[in-house]
Amino acid sequence: MKTLILCLFSVTTIFIFSCKAKNKKMEVLPFDTMKVVIWDLMNANEWNNTLIIKDSSLIKSKNNLKLFQQVFYIHHTSKEQFYYSYQFYEQHPDKLKALMDTISTYGPRQRFMPSIKPK
Secondary structure (H helix, E strand, O other), X not given: OHHHHHHHHHHHHHHHHHHHHHHXXXXXXXXXXXXXXXXXXXXXXXXXXXXXXXXXXXXXXXXHHHHHHHHHHHOOOOHHHHHHHHHHXXXXXXXXXXXXXXXXXXXXXXXXXXXXXXX
16 A cells, blocks of 8 residues: 555656656747747737637637637747747846837838838
């Protein structure tokens, strides 16, 4: 009985530490990547709001999830890595403020970029 409890405790301990190690291996998205991903997520959300107004049969949360998955796919990241990175930025308010300020200036510039065509 003691051996069984000891084995169970050992397996549980190893499992817990392996889960924590997995989270620590995940890398934080770089500042510029995070900026673009958040901007695209905001645009996807606005696009979804426009679609919902036009077609009320769409379910907002399901459609939002599909659009968000497409954004993550385009930027070669995952939902887990994005939220891990976002938590990192939330824990560092100075970096989060810089990120949000950059996004607010990034948006208006992106709006006019498609009209500029190289010669």
